[in-house]
Amino acid sequence: MLLGNLLSGKEISNLIVLQDTIDASARPLLLCFVKSLLDRVDLVCLVCYEHPPSKFLKSLDAELQSRVECFDACTDYLKWNQDKESDEQNHLVHHDSDLINTIRKAINKRCSLNQNGEQLKVAIAMDSVSNLILQSVSNTCQMLHQLLQSKAAENVLAYKVEQIVCVVHSDLHENHIVHAFVSIATSILQISPLDQSQTDPAQGCQSEEVENYCKVLHIRRTGKVLKKRQRFLMNQQFEVKEFQEEDWTQKPEILKISEPEADPTANLPFNLKLTKQEEQARANTQLPYMHHTNTSEPLAGKESQIFYQPDDVDDFDEDDPDDDLDI
Numbered sequence: 001m002l003l004g005n006l007l008s009g010k011e012i013s014n015l016i017v018l019q020d021t022i023d024a025s026a027r028p029l030l031l032c033f034v035k036s037l038l039d040r041v042d043l044v045c046l047v048c049y050e051h052p053p054s055k056f057l058k059s060l061d062a063e064l065q066s067r068v069e070c071f072d073a074c075t076d077y078l079k080w081n082q083d084k085e086s087d088e089q090n091h092l093v094h095h096d097s098d099l100i101n102t103i104r105k106a107i108n109k110r111c112s113l114n115q116n117g118e119q120l121k122v123a124i125a126m127d128s129v130s131n132l133i134l135q136s137v138s139n140t141c142q143m144l145h146q147l148l149q150s151k152a153a154e155n156v157l158a159y160k161v162e163q164i165v166c167v168v169h170s171d172l173h174e175n176h177i178v179h180a181f182v183s184i185a186t187s188i189l190q191i192s193p194l195d196q197s198q199t200d201p202a203q204g205c206q207s208e209e210v211e212n213y214c215k216v217l218h219i220r221r222t223g224k225v226l227k228k229r230q231r232f233l234m235n236q237q238f239e240v241k242e243f244q245e246e247d248w249t250q251k252p253e254i255l256k257i258s259e260p261e262a263d264p265t266a267n268l269p270f271n272l273k274l275t276k277q278e279e280q281a282r283a284n285t286q287l288p289y290m291h292h293t294n295t296s297e298p299l300a301g302k303e304s305q306i307f308y309q310p311d312d313v314d315d316f317d318e319d320d321p322d323d324d325l326d327i
Contacts, residue, residue, distance in 0.1 A: 001228070001230060001242045001245045002216050002218060002226055002228045002230070002245065003189070003214055003216055003228075003230060003232060003240065003242055003245075004240065004242050006187055006189075006216070006218065007032060007033060007036045007240060008036060009036070009040050011187075011218060011220070012220075012221060013163065013186045013187040013218060014148060014162075014163060014164065014186050015144060015148070015163075015164050015166075015184060015185045015186050015187070016033070016163065016164070016165045016166075016185065016186070016187040016188075016189065017166060017167075017168055017181070017182050017185040017187070017188050017189070018030060018165065018166070018167045018168070018189050018191065019168055019170045019178070019182070019188065019189065019190045019191065020167060020168075020169060020170070020191045021169065021170060021171040021191075021192070022169075022171055023192070023193050024191045024192050024193040024212055024213075025191075026167045026189070026191045027051075027127060027167065028210070028234055028238055029189070029191065029212075029214075029234070029240070030125060030127055030165060030167055031056060031059055031238045032234070032238050032239070032240055033125060033165045034046065034056070034060075034068070034125050034165075035060065035064070035238060037123040037125070037162075037163065037165075038060075038064050038067055038068070040121070040123075040162070041121040041122060041123045041162050041163075042067065042110075042114075042120050042121045042122065043067055043068075043069060043107065043110055043120060043121070043122045043123070044067060044068050044069070044122075044123050044124070044125060045068075045069045045071065045103055045106065045107065045122065045123070045124045045125070046068055046069070046070045046071065046125050046127075047071045047073060047093070047099070047103075047124065047125070047126040047127070048070065048071065048072055048073060048074050048127055049073045049074060049077075049126070049127060049128060049129075049130075049131045049132075050074060050127055050128060050131075051074060051127065052072060052074050052075060053070035053071075053072055056070075056127075057070070059238060069091070069106050069107070069110065070091060071091045071093050071099070071102065071103065071106075072091060072092050072093060073092075073093035073094075073097075073099075073131075075092060076092050076094065077093070077094060077095055078094070078095060079094040079095065079096065091106060099143065100143060100146050100147060103124065103147065104151055107120070107122055107159055108159075111157050111158075111159050114157060117157070118157075119157060119158055119159060119160055120157065120158075120159040120160070121159070121160055121162050122150075122159050122160065122161050122162065123161070123162050123163045123164070123165070124147055124161060124163075124164045124165070125164075125165045125166070126164070126165070126166035126167065127166075127167050128166065128167035128168055128169060129144075129166045129167070129168055129181075130167075130168055130169045130172050130173065133168065133173060133177065133181055134172070134173070137177055137180055137181050140181065141180075141181060141184050144164055144166070144184065145184070147161060147164060148161050148164060149161075168181060168182070170190075186218070186219050187216070187217070187218045187219070188216070188217040188218075189214055189215070189216050190214065190215040190216075191212055191213070191214055192212070192213045192214075192215075193212060193213065194211045194212060194213050194231065209233045209234065209235050209236075210233070210234050211231060211232070211233050211234075212231070212232060212234065213229070213230075213231055214229065214230055214231075214232060215227075215228075215229045215248055216228045216229070216230070227247060227248050228245050228246070228247060228248060229245070229246055229247075229248035230242055230243070230244055230245035230246070231243055231244045
Protein backbone atom coordinates (compact mmCIF):
# COMPACT_ATOMS: atom_id res chain seq x y z
CA MET A 1 0.00 0.00 0.00
CA LEU A 2 1.03 3.60 -0.57
CA LEU A 3 1.69 4.53 3.06
CA GLY A 4 3.86 1.45 3.58
CA ASN A 5 5.74 2.13 0.34
CA LEU A 6 6.54 5.66 1.51
CA LEU A 7 7.71 4.35 4.88
CA SER A 8 9.94 1.70 3.33
CA GLY A 9 11.31 3.96 0.61
CA LYS A 10 9.82 2.03 -2.31
CA GLU A 11 8.07 5.22 -3.35
CA ILE A 12 10.72 7.93 -3.66
CA SER A 13 9.75 11.25 -2.10
CA ASN A 14 12.13 14.09 -1.27
CA LEU A 15 9.79 16.09 0.95
CA ILE A 16 7.00 14.50 3.01
CA VAL A 17 4.57 16.66 4.98
CA LEU A 18 2.52 15.12 7.79
CA GLN A 19 -0.61 17.16 8.48
CA ASP A 20 -2.30 16.66 11.82
CA THR A 21 -4.74 18.37 14.17
CA ILE A 22 -5.38 18.49 17.89
CA ASP A 23 -7.56 15.39 17.51
CA ALA A 24 -4.91 13.24 15.81
CA SER A 25 -1.18 13.69 16.32
CA ALA A 26 1.24 12.87 13.51
CA ARG A 27 4.18 12.60 15.91
CA PRO A 28 3.93 8.79 16.25
CA LEU A 29 3.96 8.46 12.47
CA LEU A 30 6.99 10.78 12.35
CA LEU A 31 8.81 8.41 14.69
CA CYS A 32 7.87 5.54 12.36
CA PHE A 33 9.54 7.43 9.54
CA VAL A 34 12.62 8.04 11.67
CA LYS A 35 12.98 4.34 12.48
CA SER A 36 12.46 3.44 8.83
CA LEU A 37 14.97 6.06 7.64
CA LEU A 38 17.63 4.66 9.96
CA ASP A 39 17.44 1.44 7.94
CA ARG A 40 18.08 3.30 4.69
CA VAL A 41 20.39 6.21 5.50
CA ASP A 42 23.54 6.76 7.54
CA LEU A 43 22.42 9.78 9.55
CA VAL A 44 19.08 11.27 10.62
CA CYS A 45 18.94 14.88 11.77
CA LEU A 46 16.05 15.33 14.22
CA VAL A 47 14.89 18.92 14.77
CA CYS A 48 12.57 19.24 17.79
CA TYR A 49 10.58 22.41 18.33
CA GLU A 50 7.82 21.15 20.61
CA HIS A 51 9.36 18.39 22.77
CA PRO A 52 12.92 17.66 23.93
CA PRO A 53 14.77 15.12 21.79
CA SER A 54 14.93 12.71 24.74
CA LYS A 55 11.21 12.01 24.27
CA PHE A 56 12.00 10.59 20.85
CA LEU A 57 15.33 8.94 21.64
CA LYS A 58 13.87 6.81 24.43
CA SER A 59 11.91 4.89 21.79
CA LEU A 60 15.13 3.96 19.95
CA ASP A 61 17.84 1.52 20.97
CA ALA A 62 21.43 2.62 21.61
CA GLU A 63 22.72 1.68 18.16
CA LEU A 64 20.05 3.74 16.42
CA GLN A 65 20.53 6.67 18.79
CA SER A 66 24.17 6.90 17.76
CA ARG A 67 23.08 7.66 14.19
CA VAL A 68 20.62 10.39 15.17
CA GLU A 69 21.83 13.99 15.38
CA CYS A 70 19.41 16.01 17.51
CA PHE A 71 18.78 19.73 17.30
CA ASP A 72 16.95 21.01 20.37
CA ALA A 73 14.76 24.04 19.64
CA CYS A 74 12.55 23.41 22.66
CA THR A 75 14.79 23.73 25.73
CA ASP A 76 16.09 27.28 25.25
CA TYR A 77 14.34 28.67 22.20
CA LEU A 78 14.19 32.22 23.65
CA LYS A 79 17.93 32.14 24.40
CA TRP A 80 17.72 32.67 28.13
CA ASN A 81 20.80 30.53 28.71
CA GLN A 82 23.94 32.33 27.54
CA ASP A 83 26.27 29.30 27.68
CA LYS A 84 27.50 29.17 24.08
CA GLU A 85 29.71 26.10 24.61
CA SER A 86 26.74 24.11 25.85
CA ASP A 87 24.74 25.30 22.85
CA GLU A 88 27.31 23.94 20.40
CA GLN A 89 27.67 20.62 22.20
CA ASN A 90 23.93 19.97 22.48
CA HIS A 91 22.96 21.63 19.19
CA LEU A 92 20.59 24.04 20.89
CA VAL A 93 18.56 26.08 18.41
CA HIS A 94 17.29 29.54 19.32
CA HIS A 95 14.79 31.86 17.69
CA ASP A 96 17.60 33.76 15.95
CA SER A 97 19.75 30.74 15.06
CA ASP A 98 20.74 29.93 11.51
CA LEU A 99 19.19 26.48 11.35
CA ILE A 100 20.54 25.70 7.88
CA ASN A 101 24.18 26.33 8.79
CA THR A 102 23.75 24.58 12.14
CA ILE A 103 22.50 21.41 10.45
CA ARG A 104 25.10 21.55 7.68
CA LYS A 105 27.88 22.04 10.19
CA ALA A 106 26.80 18.97 12.16
CA ILE A 107 26.51 16.88 8.98
CA ASN A 108 29.95 17.92 7.75
CA LYS A 109 31.38 16.97 11.14
CA ARG A 110 29.89 13.49 10.74
CA CYS A 111 31.24 13.33 7.19
CA SER A 112 34.74 14.10 8.43
CA LEU A 113 34.52 11.11 10.77
CA ASN A 114 33.34 8.83 7.96
CA GLN A 115 36.08 6.32 7.17
CA ASN A 116 34.26 4.40 4.48
CA GLY A 117 35.08 6.85 1.74
CA GLU A 118 31.48 6.72 0.54
CA GLN A 119 28.94 9.48 0.23
CA LEU A 120 26.98 9.95 3.43
CA LYS A 121 23.22 9.52 3.10
CA VAL A 122 21.29 11.93 5.31
CA ALA A 123 17.63 12.43 6.21
CA ILE A 124 16.01 15.25 8.18
CA ALA A 125 12.95 14.98 10.42
CA MET A 126 11.28 18.06 11.92
CA ASP A 127 8.69 18.28 14.71
CA SER A 128 7.23 20.60 13.76
CA VAL A 129 7.52 23.44 11.23
CA SER A 130 4.38 25.22 12.45
CA ASN A 131 6.48 27.49 14.64
CA LEU A 132 8.47 28.54 11.58
CA ILE A 133 5.40 28.94 9.39
CA LEU A 134 3.87 31.32 11.95
CA GLN A 135 6.86 33.59 11.38
CA SER A 136 7.05 33.29 7.58
CA VAL A 137 5.75 30.59 5.28
CA SER A 138 7.95 31.72 2.39
CA ASN A 139 11.13 31.61 4.48
CA THR A 140 10.17 28.14 5.71
CA CYS A 141 9.76 26.88 2.14
CA GLN A 142 13.10 28.38 1.15
CA MET A 143 14.78 26.80 4.17
CA LEU A 144 13.51 23.32 3.28
CA HIS A 145 14.58 23.79 -0.32
CA GLN A 146 18.09 24.79 0.78
CA LEU A 147 18.34 21.84 3.17
CA LEU A 148 17.64 19.49 0.27
CA GLN A 149 20.69 20.94 -1.49
CA SER A 150 23.84 19.24 -0.20
CA LYS A 151 26.73 21.58 0.61
CA ALA A 152 29.85 19.85 1.87
CA ALA A 153 32.73 21.64 3.56
CA GLU A 154 36.24 21.76 2.16
CA ASN A 155 38.29 18.54 2.33
CA VAL A 156 35.16 16.66 3.45
CA LEU A 157 33.31 13.99 1.54
CA ALA A 158 30.03 15.13 0.04
CA TYR A 159 26.71 14.07 1.47
CA LYS A 160 23.24 13.71 0.02
CA VAL A 161 19.95 14.57 1.70
CA GLU A 162 17.68 11.70 0.73
CA GLN A 163 14.48 12.87 2.39
CA ILE A 164 12.92 15.50 4.65
CA VAL A 165 9.91 14.61 6.79
CA CYS A 166 8.16 17.37 8.71
CA VAL A 167 4.99 17.80 10.73
CA VAL A 168 2.62 20.75 10.31
CA HIS A 169 -0.39 21.44 12.53
CA SER A 170 -3.02 22.38 9.98
CA ASP A 171 -5.48 23.66 12.58
CA LEU A 172 -3.00 26.34 13.70
CA HIS A 173 -2.90 28.06 10.31
CA GLU A 174 -5.37 29.41 7.82
CA ASN A 175 -6.20 27.19 4.86
CA HIS A 176 -4.39 29.30 2.26
CA ILE A 177 -1.22 29.24 4.40
CA VAL A 178 -1.33 25.44 4.66
CA HIS A 179 -2.01 25.08 0.93
CA ALA A 180 0.92 27.36 0.10
CA PHE A 181 3.28 25.34 2.29
CA VAL A 182 2.26 21.84 1.18
CA SER A 183 2.53 22.89 -2.48
CA ILE A 184 6.29 22.32 -2.31
CA ALA A 185 5.89 18.76 -0.96
CA THR A 186 6.08 15.61 -3.06
CA SER A 187 3.97 13.66 -0.54
CA ILE A 188 1.22 14.89 1.77
CA LEU A 189 -0.22 12.72 4.54
CA GLN A 190 -3.32 13.97 6.34
CA ILE A 191 -3.92 12.21 9.66
CA SER A 192 -7.36 12.05 11.24
CA PRO A 193 -8.60 9.94 14.17
CA LEU A 194 -10.92 6.98 14.19
CA ASP A 195 -11.13 6.79 17.98
CA GLN A 196 -10.50 9.03 20.96
CA SER A 197 -7.25 7.47 22.19
CA GLN A 198 -4.06 8.79 20.66
CA THR A 199 -0.50 7.56 20.97
CA ASP A 200 2.16 10.20 21.47
CA PRO A 201 5.83 9.45 22.30
CA ALA A 202 5.90 12.62 24.37
CA GLN A 203 2.96 11.51 26.51
CA GLY A 204 3.31 7.74 26.40
CA CYS A 205 1.05 5.09 24.94
CA GLN A 206 -2.49 4.91 26.18
CA SER A 207 -3.36 1.66 24.41
CA GLU A 208 -1.55 -1.18 22.74
CA GLU A 209 -2.70 -0.24 19.26
CA VAL A 210 -4.02 3.01 17.86
CA GLU A 211 -6.13 3.09 14.73
CA ASN A 212 -5.98 6.18 12.54
CA TYR A 213 -7.18 7.36 9.20
CA CYS A 214 -4.77 8.70 6.57
CA LYS A 215 -5.25 10.48 3.24
CA VAL A 216 -2.15 10.32 1.06
CA LEU A 217 -1.30 12.46 -1.95
CA HIS A 218 1.95 11.40 -3.63
CA ILE A 219 3.59 12.84 -6.75
CA ARG A 220 5.95 10.48 -8.51
CA ARG A 221 8.99 11.67 -10.44
CA THR A 222 7.17 10.86 -13.66
CA GLY A 223 4.50 13.41 -12.70
CA LYS A 224 1.80 10.85 -11.93
CA VAL A 225 -0.32 11.78 -8.92
CA LEU A 226 -1.55 9.07 -6.56
CA LYS A 227 -4.40 9.79 -4.14
CA LYS A 228 -5.23 7.12 -1.58
CA ARG A 229 -7.05 6.95 1.70
CA GLN A 230 -6.59 4.15 4.17
CA ARG A 231 -6.81 3.04 7.75
CA PHE A 232 -3.79 1.85 9.67
CA LEU A 233 -2.87 0.54 13.10
CA MET A 234 0.17 1.57 15.13
CA ASN A 235 1.46 -0.48 18.06
CA GLN A 236 3.69 0.45 20.99
CA GLN A 237 6.80 -0.30 18.94
CA PHE A 238 5.61 2.31 16.42
CA GLU A 239 5.11 -0.24 13.69
CA VAL A 240 2.41 0.43 11.12
CA LYS A 241 -0.10 -2.12 9.90
CA GLU A 242 -2.16 -1.03 6.91
CA PHE A 243 -5.56 -2.09 5.64
CA GLN A 244 -8.54 -0.82 3.64
CA GLU A 245 -6.87 1.32 1.01
CA GLU A 246 -9.01 3.03 -1.61
CA ASP A 247 -8.93 5.98 -4.00
CA TRP A 248 -10.14 9.13 -2.28
CA THR A 249 -10.89 10.89 -5.57
CA GLN A 250 -13.78 8.51 -6.24
CA LYS A 251 -17.08 10.28 -5.82
CA PRO A 252 -19.71 8.50 -3.76
CA GLU A 253 -22.60 7.09 -5.67
CA ILE A 254 -25.70 9.26 -5.59
CA LEU A 255 -29.00 7.47 -5.52
CA LYS A 256 -31.27 8.71 -8.25
CA ILE A 257 -34.67 9.54 -6.81
CA SER A 258 -37.44 9.35 -9.38
CA GLU A 259 -39.39 12.57 -9.35
CA PRO A 260 -42.87 12.85 -10.86
CA GLU A 261 -42.97 14.69 -14.15
CA ALA A 262 -44.36 18.19 -13.99
CA ASP A 263 -47.87 18.60 -15.42
CA PRO A 264 -47.85 21.61 -17.81
CA THR A 265 -51.65 21.88 -17.59
CA ALA A 266 -51.69 22.29 -13.84
CA ASN A 267 -52.41 25.61 -12.16
CA LEU A 268 -53.80 27.27 -15.30
CA PRO A 269 -56.66 29.80 -15.32
CA PHE A 270 -58.36 27.85 -18.12
CA ASN A 271 -59.03 24.17 -18.76
CA LEU A 272 -56.95 22.28 -21.35
CA LYS A 273 -58.17 18.84 -20.46
CA LEU A 274 -61.16 17.05 -22.02
CA THR A 275 -63.65 14.90 -20.28
CA LYS A 276 -64.60 11.49 -21.69
CA GLN A 277 -67.82 12.90 -23.14
CA GLU A 278 -65.91 15.72 -24.86
CA GLU A 279 -63.38 13.28 -26.29
CA GLN A 280 -66.24 11.10 -27.66
CA ALA A 281 -67.95 14.12 -29.22
CA ARG A 282 -64.72 15.21 -30.88
CA ALA A 283 -64.19 11.75 -32.31
CA ASN A 284 -67.72 11.73 -33.84
CA THR A 285 -67.39 15.14 -35.46
CA GLN A 286 -67.14 15.01 -39.29
CA LEU A 287 -64.76 17.56 -40.70
CA PRO A 288 -65.05 19.04 -44.25
CA TYR A 289 -61.90 17.41 -45.61
CA MET A 290 -62.88 13.95 -44.46
CA HIS A 291 -64.45 11.37 -46.85
CA HIS A 292 -68.08 11.03 -45.90
CA THR A 293 -68.84 8.29 -48.39
CA ASN A 294 -69.54 4.76 -47.35
CA THR A 295 -66.17 3.27 -46.55
CA SER A 296 -67.51 -0.18 -47.24
CA GLU A 297 -67.50 0.48 -51.02
CA PRO A 298 -64.35 -0.76 -52.68
CA LEU A 299 -62.10 1.91 -54.13
CA ALA A 300 -60.33 -0.39 -56.56
CA GLY A 301 -61.15 0.09 -60.29
CA LYS A 302 -62.07 3.77 -60.00
CA GLU A 303 -60.01 6.23 -61.99
CA SER A 304 -58.93 9.52 -60.60
CA GLN A 305 -59.97 12.70 -62.40
CA ILE A 306 -58.65 16.22 -62.47
CA PHE A 307 -61.05 19.08 -62.88
CA TYR A 308 -59.61 22.42 -64.01
CA GLN A 309 -61.48 25.69 -64.23
CA PRO A 310 -59.57 28.06 -66.54
CA ASP A 311 -59.19 31.71 -65.73
CA ASP A 312 -60.07 34.56 -68.04
CA VAL A 313 -56.47 35.41 -68.80
CA ASP A 314 -55.52 31.88 -69.76
CA ASP A 315 -54.53 31.55 -73.46
CA PHE A 316 -55.58 28.29 -75.03
CA ASP A 317 -54.67 29.30 -78.68
CA GLU A 318 -53.67 26.16 -80.51
CA ASP A 319 -51.60 28.11 -83.09
CA ASP A 320 -47.88 28.47 -82.88
CA PRO A 321 -47.19 30.51 -79.79
CA ASP A 322 -43.95 31.78 -81.38
CA ASP A 323 -45.40 33.02 -84.63
CA ASP A 324 -44.84 36.65 -83.63
CA LEU A 325 -41.10 36.10 -83.33
CA ASP A 326 -38.80 36.79 -86.27
CA ILE A 327 -37.08 33.44 -86.46
